[in-house]
Amino acid sequence: MPVHYNGDRFAGSSSCIPCHKNIYQTHVESSHYNSSTIVNGQTLKNHFDKWSNQLELTDVEVEVARDEQTYVQNTYSKTTGGLIDKSNLDVVIGSGVKGQSYLTFKGDSLFQLQASYFRLIDSWINSPGFPNHKYSRPVTDNCIKCHVTFAKNKNFIGNTNVYERESFMYGIDCERCHGPLKKHVDFRSGNLTNSTGDVVIKIDTLSRQLKMDICVQCHSGLRAIQVKDNPFSFVTGERLDKYAKNYNFGRPEAELDVHGNQYGLLKSSKCYKNSATMSCTTCHDPHQNQRGNEEHFNSKCIECHSTPENLHTTSNFNSRDNCISCHMPLFPSQTMKVKLGDTNDETSVNIRTHLIGVYIDSILQNKKNEGSKS
Numbered sequence: 001m002p003v004h005y006n007g008d009r010f011a012g013s014s015s016c017i018p019c020h021k022n023i024y025q026t027h028v029e030s031s032h033y034n035s036s037t038i039v040n041g042q043t044l045k046n047h048f049d050k051w052s053n054q055l056e057l058t059d060v061e062v063e064v065a066r067d068e069q070t071y072v073q074n075t076y077s078k079t080t081g082g083l084i085d086k087s088n089l090d091v092v093i094g095s096g097v098k099g100q101s102y103l104t105f106k107g108d109s110l111f112q113l114q115a116s117y118f119r120l121i122d123s124w125i126n127s128p129g130f131p132n133h134k135y136s137r138p139v140t141d142n143c144i145k146c147h148v149t150f151a152k153n154k155n156f157i158g159n160t161n162v163y164e165r166e167s168f169m170y171g172i173d174c175e176r177c178h179g180p181l182k183k184h185v186d187f188r189s190g191n192l193t194n195s196t197g198d199v200v201i202k203i204d205t206l207s208r209q210l211k212m213d214i215c216v217q218c219h220s221g222l223r224a225i226q227v228k229d230n231p232f233s234f235v236t237g238e239r240l241d242k243y244a245k246n247y248n249f250g251r252p253e254a255e256l257d258v259h260g261n262q263y264g265l266l267k268s269s270k271c272y273k274n275s276a277t278m279s280c281t282t283c284h285d286p287h288q289n290q291r292g293n294e295e296h297f298n299s300k301c302i303e304c305h306s307t308p309e310n311l312h313t314t315s316n317f318n319s320r321d322n323c324i325s326c327h328m329p330l331f332p333s334q335t336m337k338v339k340l341g342d343t344n345d346e347t348s349v350n351i352r353t354h355l356i357g358v359y360i361d362s363i364l365q366n367k368k369n370e371g372s373k374s
Contacts, residue, residue, distance in 0.1 A: 008180035034095035045096035046117035146218035213240035221261035259333035265355040
């Protein structure tokens with residue numbers, strides 16, 4: 001297992017099973033855990049029908065196919081018809097709820113591939129943000145940090161796409177949130193000597209902001225302003241702002257995208273401002289797959305608003321089972337867009353906003369008091 005930049009060694013999430021079997025079994029079903037993995041027949045959500053595995057671009061035709069025991073992306077010139085690039089699908093990014101993208105290693109250099117799978121249309125699309133011609137995107141720490149638990153860039157600052165391949169810990173697993181756990185595992189198994197106690201950080205004992213910072217690593221937009229060390233240096237229990245800041249740092253009136261900054265939107269909500277304890281885990285259990293479980297999330301609203309009928313007029317209140325769809329509606333993301341069909345028009349992916357408020361026809365009411373609309 002790799003060693004973190006702070007000198008602590010990782011143990012691997014499977015080492016948690018003897019003591020935390022039930023939590024582990026639910027966590028491996030979550031989108032976090034499945035945010036990245038090695039490509040194989042089980043981890044790919046798309047089909048490889050030979051009539052539906054091609055992507056037409058202006059200058060090339062891209063084909064995704066099986067190649068003996070591997071999966072490859074072949075790129076053919078439209079001018080000559082010849083094969084101009086063949087890349088292995090090495091890493092899959094995304095749990096497949098909305099789709100998946102793929103990464104390839106060229107030596108130790110990591111690139112994102114042109115073709116992505118979009119589940120809404122059950123077909124291949126040009127990867128989000130890619131031009132409509134042959135292109136490959138270098139994957140740096142700021143790209144990969146929200147999809148893996150750890151990776152060691154050969155440049156300490158993390159601004160290249162050259163990695164120590166054996167350092168990759170795929171998916172967001174136990175040690176991304178709880179920190180490197182080799183000492184904890186050794187202590188619990190009786191193998192740690194010269195220790196006065198367990199070194200694991202108990203998240204429940206942290207302040208609200210330090211708890212939030214665990215999630216903020218990836219749910220506060222592009223934290224590309226690196227203040228200290230590199231994107232993987234931060235560990236739970238530290239203040240994240242000492243390591244990195246968001247692009248919108250110092251711009252309180254900035255429009256926050258529903259996909260890019262759930263943390264900023266939540267902090268702008270009255271629910272958060274009027275509570276001393278509300279955090280991401282008030283509503284989300286990171287150990288479980290709760291996506292689409294509206295009953296669960298609505299029940300979280302009722303815990304604080306036990307008589308919602310008293311807050312509504314008879315004309316706009318239907319039941320206490322519909323809190324999320326009204327007060328956290330879906331909005332088109334301005335950063336998560338895909339190109340469908342043969343045109344250059346981009347289609348936004350709808351994401352549920354975390355700016356909790358009163359919306360009428362998708363317009364946030366009392367904007368001045370409740371924060372800016374995403």
